[in-house]
Amino acid sequence: MLRLWNTATKSLEEFKPIKKGKVGMYACGPTVYNPVHIGNLRTYIFEDVLKRTLELFGYDVHHVMNITDVGHLVGDGDMGQDKMEREASKTGKTAWDIAKRYEQLFDFDMQRLNIVSPVGKDRPHATEYIPQQESLVKKLEEKGYTYETSDGIYFDTAKFAGYGKLSGQKREDKEAGARVEVNEEKKHPADFALWKFSPEGEKRQMEWDFEGRKGFPGWHIECSAMSEAILDQPFDIHCGGVDHIPVHHENEIAQSEAAFDKPLANYWMHGEFLLVDGGRMGKSEGNAYLLDELVARGFDPLAFRYYCLGTHYRSKLNFTWEGLEGAQNALRHLQSEARKLERGARVDKTSLEAFNAALGDDLNTSKALAVLHDMLKSDVGADEKGATLIEMDQVLGLGLKEIVGKKIEIPEAIQALADERLEVRKNKDWKKSDELRDALKAKGWIVEDTKDSYELHPSA
Ligand code: AMP
Ligand code: ZN
Numbered sequence: 001m002l003r004l005w006n007t008a009t010k011s012l013e014e015f016k017p018i019k020k021g022k023v024g025m026y027a028c029g030p031t032v033y034n035p036v037h038i039g040n041l042r043t044y045i046f047e048d049v050l051k052r053t054l055e056l057f058g059y060d061v062h063h064v065m066n067i068t069d070v071g072h073l074v075g076d077g078d079m080g081q082d083k084m085e086r087e088a089s090k091t092g093k094t095a096w097d098i099a100k101r102y103e104q105l106f107d108f109d110m111q112r113l114n115i116v117s118p119v120g121k122d123r124p125h126a127t128e129y130i131p132q133q134e135s136l137v138k139k140l141e142e143k144g145y146t147y148e149t150s151d152g153i154y155f156d157t158a159k160f161a162g163y164g165k166l167s168g169q170k171r172e173d174k175e176a177g178a179r180v181e182v183n184e185e186k187k188h189p190a191d192f193a194l195w196k197f198s199p200e201g202e203k204r205q206m207e208w209d210f211e212g213r214k215g216f217p218g219w220h221i222e223c224s225a226m227s228e229a230i231l232d233q234p235f236d237i238h239c240g241g242v243d244h245i246p247v248h249h250e251n252e253i254a255q256s257e258a259a260f261d262k263p264l265a266n267y268w269m270h271g272e273f274l275l276v277d278g279g280r281m282g283k284s285e286g287n288a289y290l291l292d293e294l295v296a297r298g299f300d301p302l303a304f305r306y307y308c309l310g311t312h313y314r315s316k317l318n319f320t321w322e323g324l325e326g327a328q329n330a331l332r333h334l335q336s337e338a339r340k341l342e343r344g345a346r347v348d349k350t351s352l353e354a355f356n357a358a359l360g361d362d363l364n365t366s367k368a369l370a371v372l373h374d375m376l377k378s379d380v381g382a383d384e385k386g387a388t389l390i391e392m393d394q395v396l397g398l399g400l401k402e403i404v405g406k407k408i409e410i411p412e413a414i415q416a417l418a419d420e421r422l423e424v425r426k427n428k429d430w431k432k433s434d435e436l437r438d439a440l441k442a443k444g445w446i447v448e449d450t451k452d453s454y455e456l457h458p459s460a
Helices: 038-056 083-091 094-112 130-142 219-231 241-261 291-297 301-309 321-340 349-360 365-377 382-396 412-426 428-441
Strands: 004-005 009-016 022-027 062-063 147-150 150-156 192-197 206-208 213-217 235-241 267-271 275-276 317-321 445-449 454-458
Touching: 004 291, 009 428, 022 038, 022 147, 022 219, 022 365, 038 062, 038 235, 038 267, 038 275, 038 291, 038 301, 038 349, 062 219, 062 454, 083 094, 083 267, 094 301, 130 147, 130 150, 130 219, 130 241, 150 241, 192 219, 192 241, 206 382, 213 219, 219 235, 235 241, 235 382, 241 267, 291 301, 301 321, 301 365, 317 321, 321 365, 321 382, 321 445, 321 454, 349 365, 365 382, 412 428, 412 445, 412 454, 428 445
Parallel strands: 022 062, 022 235, 235 267, 275 317
Antiparallel strands: 004 009, 147 150, 150 192, 192 213, 206 213, 445 454
């Protein structure tokens, strides 16, 4: 049985798809105006594990992730510059070039983390869905859910009875939490822009004609229009990071349900934050690490994936270098174990059942990892262990299934250096031992000390 936590009902629910054997799943993707950080990547890893778990449970998953390349304003509200246009004016590049460049970097990070990323039509760009967004705004206008101000067309949250149902926030509470930059013309702080008019006398790089005026879509309408166009409404699962619950997802629900009089999605799932020093890791907080920075410090990107899997997706994870180091060591251990196994035909059913049960229990990845480690320590044969590990790695995505049974060829010169290091360690010459470790590292080999000897791993 697969049970998932549904933010909408605040309960663990048995997953039941709309169409037998199929799952439609939509994830809010990045705004491509700068590189994604490892906090964002934690959310995408969670979504990847969710998708792979659904596949493990036999579903054919239609996973859609959008790319926001227009309409996301600085501060995430209705005021301020468009993040894409601001980056363009800062750098002198076009907004289109900025979008392309950061989407490529995003793809590179996704690949390095073994995240199976939606492609082609399942990777819609907001700028490719302008007609669908316009027609959604028109529909809302016709149904009386909108009003106009001098700078745009707004959704009137007073007209939508269910406003706030996802977050449990009342409309009145929005007053207190209103952002610093308030749009005085809005009837209520919770109201939000569906469509913004291009500012008077300003030529935007990204703008379109709508009802005779130039403008651009609001950030929330993008997801409502794209998910409906590609997955239909309702679809099964909508996911993102927890910060999206009170505003972005609440607004998506308001627009989509008001327009089509049916739910947007049946299950809402949200990944918790990656923290630094106990606070949110974010672009605007200035404390965000990039995957490149982890790699520059000698970490395998998959060590970060392992690190994330060690904590449940609904718990906060405080990022530390020591924690990442621990994850890297654990991953190295798994890699060297995997190489010693054989690619057998028969799996260890007991372990696999325990593994599936852990994931079926709202994606309990840390328990699934514990089952994997226990299986490796158990006395089942190397062939069965190999076959089981291959199955488990379909979901974990730690790059283990490829290396099961693949012994590493260690060049003689490397072996000699490592043997020399073992000797100097026996004589407690730690300085020389460290020098030899560095020399091996410079040649692309990591040496790990074991009780009486060592193990060598090629570095990432
Ligand atoms: P953004 O580009 O800010 O819209 O973020 C892209 C995705 O990353 C969204 O699903 C956010 O909820 C998520 N996100 C942003 N910061 C963090 C963080 N520190 N930890 C986990 N997820 C995050
Ligand atoms: Zn979205």
